[in-house]
Amino acid sequence: MICLSCNNDHNEKFCPDCGEKSGVKKITFGSTIEDALSGLINMDRGFLFNLKSLVLVPKKISFDYIMGKRKGILNPLSFLILSVSLYLLITSLFKTEVNPEKLESLIETDAYKIGNAGGKFIRSYFKYFWIISTFALALSTKIIYQKYNYLEHIAINSFIIGMATLVAIISYLIFAFPIVFDPFTYLSILILTYRIFKDDKDNLGSLLIAFCVVILFFIMILTTIASIGYLSL
Numbered sequence: 001m002i003c004l005s006c007n008n009d010h011n012e013k014f015c016p017d018c019g020e021k022s023g024v025k026k027i028t029f030g031s032t033i034e035d036a037l038s039g040l041i042n043m044d045r046g047f048l049f050n051l052k053s054l055v056l057v058p059k060k061i062s063f064d065y066i067m068g069k070r071k072g073i074l075n076p077l078s079f080l081i082l083s084v085s086l087y088l089l090i091t092s093l094f095k096t097e098v099n100p101e102k103l104e105s106l107i108e109t110d111a112y113k114i115g116n117a118g119g120k121f122i123r124s125y126f127k128y129f130w131i132i133s134t135f136a137l138a139l140s141t142k143i144i145y146q147k148y149n150y151l152e153h154i155a156i157n158s159f160i161i162g163m164a165t166l167v168a169i170i171s172y173l174i175f176a177f178p179i180v181f182d183p184f185t186y187l188s189i190l191i192l193t194y195r196i197f198k199d200d201k202d203n204l205g206s207l208l209i210a211f212c213v214v215i216l217f218f219i220m221i222l223t224t225i226a227s228i229g230y231l232s233l
Contacts, residue, residue, distance in 0.1 A: 045072035050079045054163045059196045062159055066152045076158035080134065083162040084127050087179065090169050120232070122180065122225065130179065134161045136220040137189070140213045145197050156196060164188035180221060190214045 008017045049072050053061035065073050074082075122129050137160065138153035148156075164185050171177055171184040179185050193213050198206035 046074050047079065047082055050074045050076075050159070051163070051166070054159055054192070058159070058163075058192050059198075062156045062196050065159075066148065066155055076155045076162065080131060080158040080162040080165070083165040084130055087165050087169050087172075088127060091172055094173060122228070130161070130165070133217075133221060134158050136224070137161060137213075137217045140216040140220070141193065141197065143216070144209060144213050160189055160192045160196070163192060180225070186214050186218060189217070 006015060006017050008015055050061065053073075061073060064070070065076065134154060134157050137157040138150060141157060142148075142150050142153045165179065167188040168177075168179040168182050168185045171182050172179070175182075175184075177184070190210055190213075194207050194210035197210065
């Protein structure tokens with residue numbers, strides 16, 4: 001068998017010279033769709049593998065990834081982007097209207113004006129805002145836990161934010177909470193942070209520390225929204 005990349009003649013599954021996979025299919029519309037779906041629905045790799053692992057063994061998939069054991073794991077940033085894209089798709093299909101009577105008492109207040117201006121900005125650029133929020137959560141975990149460098153915390157928290165976003169989809173369909181103020185989003189972040197970083201010898205202490213992480217993250221989010229709203233007025 002001739003390697004497609006380096007022309008080396010071999011009979012292995014992967015080329016011993018360059019590592020190219022043998023028997024790569026010719027690119028067709030069908031093969032492109034097949035490869036894309038395989039990356040999403042294969043329980044042994046890709047999106048669903050990440051989803052299954054983050055539900056069952058979040059600590060293992062997170063630390064396997066940062067330690068270099070990445071076989072079958074969808075890149076955390078790709079997982080996050082897919083999760084946010086899915087959230088945007090679902091929320092666009094099931095939009096909810098705000099009751100104007102609920103806003104009458106707030107419409108003239110400065111707090112409302114700032115919050116509303118910030119909210120408009122975030123709605124316009126939600127995908128970028130929510131993805132960038134990973135940096136804030138990573139800063140929170142880095143400050144609290146110290147262990148691992150900042151980029152490794154970004155990778156871990158991309159898993160966390162991605163998974164919390166998927167939970168927020170279910171919450172939105174039931175309660176219509178916007179993700180930034182959805183208590184189930186932050187509860188998911190709390191649970192995942194606890195399960196990934198917990199000290200097995202001190203479960204209660206680990207839970208309290210994880211709670212501090214979420215509070216710090218929420219303060220950062222509120223501060224960002226208020227700052228954007230104030231500058232937008």
